[in-house]
Amino acid sequence: MSIHTVKRVQCHLAWDNSIPPALHVQSGDTVTFDCLDASNGQITPASTRSALASLVFAQLDQVNGPVHVAGAAPGDTLRVDVLAADPAPWGWTACIPGFGLLADEFPEPALKIWALHTHGDAQGERARQGEYGYAWFDEERGIRVPLRPFAGEMGVAPAEPGAFSTIPPYRTGGNIDTRHLSVGSTLYLPVGVEGALFSIGDGHAAQGDGEVCGTAIETPMKVTVRFTVLKDKPYVTTPHFTAPNPHAGAEEFYGTTGVGPDIREATRDAVRNMIAFLGKEHGLDRVQAYMLCSVAGDLRMHEVVDMPNYVIGMMLPKSIFLRS
Incomplete structure (x- = not known):
């Protein structure tokens, strides 16, 4: 393995x-990405509301990469293990005119x-259990948000030629905000x-399912992932994932997604x-x-604001499978 x-x-x-x-890497290699926030550095800790009026929208949601993974070919699956997110x-969080569900x-x-209070354990057991740190939404009122950092943008290049915006999510990933x-x-x-040509960005320190106002706690972030090329998962035609449940100890989920401009059809695709x-x-x-999907699966709105596409997820607890 190389880093x-x-x-x-x-x-x-x-x-x-x-x-x-x-960058060119081999299957099994690990890569650390040093990513700016979604504003591409246009918002800083000293920014005020007036900074939103001068945002250059063409510079938003940049991604770092792309990374060429040797051996990945059309029809394969790229496995991306998230090892650290710092x-x-x-x-920052913003209401940007014209963006968001409302x-x-x-x-x-x-x-x-926001001031982010972290435990300084970007890849250890506390991070895996969702105990990364916290940020005060309103200390006087006692409203505190737990941190659970992740990259909102993770994806591979589309097969179709041309340039596609980084704002929406796609079947190949992108701004999936999950x-x-x-x-x-x-x-x-x-x-x-x-x-594969993988890229990543859009660091989030915390976010609710859906990201309804159009921004999470946006932050610069260093993210470390490991790539593996898989040849035996042809059913992966949209982003799939496994994830720990921060509220249930060692519980894990397997998730599938539907991605598209029609929210009902995206939901049907997830199932x-x-x-x-x-x-x-x-x-x-x-x-x-x-x-089984009906009795044990959960449907979730992962991303509902980056038009024209939605990301809807179906998640099953892995604990129901006693034999793997």
Whole structure:
């Protein structure tokens, strides 16, 4: 296993399979990415609400990479193990005019700068159990938010030629904003081009499912992941993942997703993809799998604000499978 680094300046602003790799690695290698926040450095700890009026939107949601993983070919799956996620000591959350689920009801800009109190354990057991630290939303009122850092943007280059915005999520990943992809999780991505061309960014110190106002606790972040090329998971056609449950000790989930512009169809795809997983990995027929999804699966809105696409997840607890 080799350890590599992608620097902060090695970033780009589109998913495009013609962008030259910043790094070439082997399957099994580990890479640390030094990522700016989603504003690309336009918001700082000293920023005030007025900074939102001068945001250059074309510079938002940059990602670091791409990384070429040897042996990855179209039809394969890229396994991405999240080993560490270390945010800066500060972050920001904003209501940006025109963004968010209730953008029409919140037209005025607002900005909150957070102080992040971390345990300094970006990859240890406390991080894996969700005990990374906290940030005060309002100390006087006693409102405190637990930190659970993750990268909102993780994806591979699309097979289609051309430049695609980093703002929406796609079937190949991208701005999936899935808060469960913290330390100890594993993301599975469908490979569309030789080498996969993986990129990452958009550090979040904490986020709720859906990211309803359009921003999380946005923060610069160093993220370390390990890549493995898999040849035996053709059912992975959208992002899949395994993730620890921070509220249930050693409990883990397996998650599938549906990604698309129609929220109902994205939800149906999330269930279809779980049915495909259960058939391939656990030998269930489609009817059995469908019933199991209904009695043991949870549907979640992972990402609902980065138009035109939604990310809907279906999550099953791995503890129900007594034989693996």
